Structures are given as C-alpha cells and as structure tokens.
C-alpha cells in the first residue's frame with residue numbers, strides 16, 4: 480500500500496468526527512432497514528499456507544449513497560514475525576454508475592474504527608465511577624485503543640499486559656500518557672473497571688474469576704469460530720452484547736463455543752430498544768462490520784474532496 484495514502488487517511492480521520500458517525504451507523508444497522516444498511520455476513524477465504532484469512536466486507540447504504548467494500552487479510556503470525564497481522568484496503572464506489580471513486584488504505588481505518596466502537600461500547604456499558612482500564616495486548620489495536628480511551632475517558636490508571644516483554648516495553652515507550660506495565664493478565668485486570676482484549680490469542684487469556692463484578696470488557700480479538708480470548712465462565716456470567724448477531728453466530732468462538740446468550744447488539748442500545756446493563760458485568764464481543772468501514776471511508780473521502788476543491 481502506498482504510504483502517502485496511509486498518511487493521508489491518518490491525517491483526515493479524527494475520533495471526534497468518527498465516533499458520532501459510527502454510533503449512528505450501529506443504530507442504523509440494528510434497525511435492519513435495508514435502505515439504511517445492507518451488509519451481508521462477510522465471506523472468508525482461508526490462506527492455509529500463510530496462517531491467514533481474507534475477508535470481503537461489502538456494504539451498501541442506499542439512503543446515504545455509500546457503496547463500499549473492504550478487503551482485509553489477517554494472520555495468526557508467529558510471535559516476533561515482522562510481517563503485519565492485518566492488511567486492508569477500502570474501495571468506495573458510485574452506487575449509480577458502479578465506478579470506483581476511491582481506493583484507500585484500510586489499516587488506519589481498521590485500527591481507528593475498531594477502537595472507536597470499543598470506546599462507544601465502553602461509554603454505554605461501563606459504570607460511571609470507573610477508574611481503572613486494562614489493555615491486554617500491545618499491538619496496533621492496543622495502541623489505537625489506548626489513544627481513544629485516554630482521549631474519551633479520565634481513567635486514573637491504565638494497565639497494560641503483553642505476553643511479550645519486548646512488546647510491552649515498546650508499547651510503554653510509544654504512548655504519550657501514563658501506563659502501568661503488568662507481568663500477568665491477572666495483575667492487569669484485577670479490580671479494573673474496563674478491559675480491552677486486543678490479542679491474537681486463539682485460547683482464553685481473560686478468565687471470569689479475575690474480573691471485577693460490574694466491569695465492562697471490550698473483546699476485540701478471536702475473530703474465528705474456533706478462536707477464544709475469554710473463558711466460558713466470563714461469557715456465561717456476563718451480559719453479552721455484539722456488533723452483529725449474524726456475524727457473532729458465524730465467527731465468534733467466544734460466543735459459539737461458550738454457548739452464551741447474546742443479549743443485544745450495540746446498535747440496539749444506541750437505539751434505546753435494549754437496556755445498557757451498566758450495573759452488571761458486560762462483554763461487548765466485537766468482530767468488525769463493513770458498515771463501520773463504509774462510514775469511515777466516506778468521512779475520509781468527504782474531507783479529502785472538500786480540501787481538494789479549495790486548492
């Protein structure tokens with residue numbers, strides 16, 4: 480991917496503009512009004528030789544005139560591999576003519592929209608008196624989650640854990656605010672009010688017995704039907720919210736293998752059709768949706784064309 484494109488997307492995309500658009504898009508998606516959002520469950524092609532998957536994520540928003548698809552490859556790389564875990568491109572098309580209007584880098588979009596949606600779940604489901612955030616993992620998603628969570632909330636402490644000491648050190652050096660490095664998951668999450676799991680693990684790393692009652696967990700990794708980040712106890716005890724019921728039923732190992740009940744989509748809470756159980760332990764199981772990429776890419780495109788027309 481052309482680096483100028485990556486920098487351009489990073490320059491144009493800001494959480495303060497992105498978050499309200501994503502919140503609105505989640506609400507539209509959960510209304511299942513096909514003129515608002517048409518988003519089939521994404522298709523996935525295994526890349527066995529390379530321990531990866533390619534996802535194709537088409538989305539049409541008829542009322543908004545947005546037609547897009549994201550192509551994203553993600554990999555279960557060996558620890559220490561210098562190859563990226565996620566690579567993506569987003570295509571924006573004209574729905575009337577079918578021509579491609581823009582092809583843009585999808586890596587920044589994926590990092591930012593995923594973290595922004597976790598921040599929305601946390602805003603809606605975390606207890607108001609929350610003080611401690613724990614982040615499990617120290618990769619790209621961990622960084623975007625740190626950025627948006629510290630921008631949006633005033634945590635007294637942000638704890639971070641990685642299974643790699645080097646990764647933990649790199650993370651602590653690269654963030655601009657305070658952070659407490661932790662040597663174990665238990666140390667990081669005991670007493671935490673909000674927990675973001677952003678690892679490439681395929682086995683549970685977060686166990687219910689360590690989680691403070693009433694905490695909110697934004698679970699971002701484990702995007703395959705046989706991959707886990709959370710254990711059965713946590714999934715069964717918590718009130719579980721998802722981005723898409725259909726998506727979670729086909730892709731989330733944490734949902735499918737635990738047999739946990741999905742209480743609501745996040746969009747249902749945005750729409751006020753399902754309650755936000757802030758008083759209980761809550762899990763938001765994030766898998767990522769095409770509509771999140773569509774509104775992010777449209778925002779980049781609108782800002783880019785507005786700036787270009789002034790020059």
Ligand SMILES: NC(=O)C1=CN([C@@H]2O[C@H](COP(=O)(O)OP(=O)(O)OC[C@H]3O[C@@H](n4cnc5c(N)ncnc54)[C@H](O)[C@@H]3O)[C@@H](O)[C@H]2O)C=CC1
Pocket residue numbers: 553558563564565589593616617618619620621641642643646677678679680681682684698699700701702765766767768
């Ligand atoms: N829900 C969503 O919308 C999205 C989810 N993802 C998923 O989020 C996760 C993180 O993505 P990135 O930050 O881009 O990856 P990354 O490769 O930059 O970071 C992964 C982190 O997980 C850690 N890790 C790897 N294997 C582990 C294991 N077995 N146990 C514990 N930690 C382990 C690494 O040390 C690193 O800190 C991936 O699973 C990815 O597929 C990525 C994009 C969107």
Ligand SMILES: O=C([O-])C1=[NH+]CCC1
Pocket residue numbers: 551553565589702766767768
């Ligand atoms: O929505 C997304 O872009 C992804 N979900 C899992 C890996 C990438």
